[in-house]
Amino acid sequence: MTLADHSFATLPLAEDRAAMIRDHLRDAIVDRRLAPGTKLNEAEVGTLFDVSRTVVRAALQALAFEGLVKTERNRGAFVANPTPEEARQVFASRRLIEPGIARAAAERITSSEIATFRERLHEESRLIGERGPSARRAEIHASGDFHLLLASVAGNAILLRFMEELVARSSLVIALYGRSGASSCGHNDHGNILASLEQGDGEQAASLLLTHIDHIEADLDLRQTGNLPLREALGSGSF
Amino acid sequence: MTLADHSFATLPLAEDRAAMIRDHLRDAIVDRRLAPGTKLNEAEVGTLFDVSRTVVRAALQALAFEGLVKTERNRGAFVANPTPEEARQVFASRRLIEPGIARAAAERITSSEIATFRERLHEESRLIGERGPSARRAEIHASGDFHLLLASVAGNAILLRFMEELVARSSLVIALYGRSGASSCGHNDHGNILASLEQGDGEQAASLLLTHIDHIEADLDLRQTGNLPLREALGSGSF
DNA sequence: CGCGCCAAAATTGTATGCAATCTTAGGCGT
DNA sequence: ACGCCTAAGATTGCATACAATTTTGGCGCG
Incomplete structure (x- = not known):
């Protein structure tokens, strides 16, 4: 290890x-x-x-x-081994909180913060192109970092901490229930959100963020598996 | 002690x-x-x-x-000794989260939960009538419990925990910056919110909750005192 | 009298030991 | 062979001992 x-x-x-x-x-x-x-x-x-x-x-x-x-x-x-219900609650919480964060961020974002965003996005898209487990990890990390950066720009330390928890738990949820494995399958949601922020359009940023969360959640398979604890012991593999 | x-x-x-x-x-x-x-x-x-x-x-x-x-x-x-800025962030967070909780609660509330609310509200109003530090404490507690009960009805464990933290911190903030000392000075906000919930009107409940939070925050004096750490050592008393 | 310095006391940070509990492996009976 | 029981081993919960750091009190000096 x-x-x-x-x-x-x-x-x-x-x-x-x-x-x-x-x-x-x-x-x-x-x-x-x-x-x-x-x-x-x-x-x-x-x-x-x-x-x-x-x-x-x-x-x-x-x-x-x-x-x-x-x-x-x-x-x-x-x-942690979140249940589908916990997974839903994680995303319900994000849908509630993140649009508000986007509105606050749009009002407060500075040009230097925009530059930081650009850097990160560039790095993120570079990682998407690469292959291998290490790059995949970095990509997952970068994707979450976007949301945390947004929260830090919003300027509320309490909400930032809540988002840190929610983003981390989202990663667990995606690991368990993600279909494609990658959270950002083809979309350029982050880039569009940043563009809205640049224009100071908090409402649009909030709206894009909401559909972005929908995209992530749509990639999940949250059907109840009859929550048998024995299932996890079998590793959910082929046998 | x-x-x-x-x-x-x-x-x-x-x-x-x-x-x-x-x-x-x-x-x-x-x-x-x-x-x-x-x-x-x-x-x-x-x-x-x-x-x-x-x-x-x-x-x-x-x-x-x-x-x-x-x-x-x-x-x-x-x-904890929250600064005015932290106090503002506590209430900003509540304004972001609680309306969403109210909407969710309006959709899910059962008649037995409404009965529980009524009981608590009755108890709360009884406490407001009483005098003495013990009754005051119970009143503060009951006031916070209303918001926590609302969050538990909403059915999201994560948001419930966030609210537990925010309500607890609000109490600290009110202790430090409250003018009247009581958080519920004359209003019957809680009762009105419950009425909206009963009618299944989540939007009105959310709106009333927002103004309720405004009422609480309006009772605060969050002016910067030049954040000298020595000030707190002097106890902020007459000398 | 005030100020700085130093040693003693108090308090926190960390490691370790022991008791309680859980897990596992083996044996026994059916 | 299968299940059950038991005992040994492993692991956690908690208390305590010690090290590191801060706080306190007093002493001397200016």
């Missing part, structure tokens, strides 16, 4: 060790190096990062708050 | 001790028995509830995540 030493340079690093471990684990979950349902053994994670279980527990508790990890008393922590 | 033994009967109790302590502390913060800025000493809280610091730290971390407590490294945990 490559959790501890995966891109040390880009992450917060070293002031608060629990936060560092939390961020590494979150990254691993969000870009799907850790599959839903994976057991997160405290001692194992501790060895991996060279800290005691105390610190690991703090990190796992934080991830449990964000809904990325589920803890069961006396059984431990597992990467 | 009366934290540990304050209404044992009404709270979760004893399955998970960290959760119990977290809930007791949250209650104490929300109905203002613990003032903003109060230091929460781990050993002290632990003695109070007869648990080790390990458990206390878990509870404090949970409250920190909800924004009710601020932790500073190597300095400890304090009851």
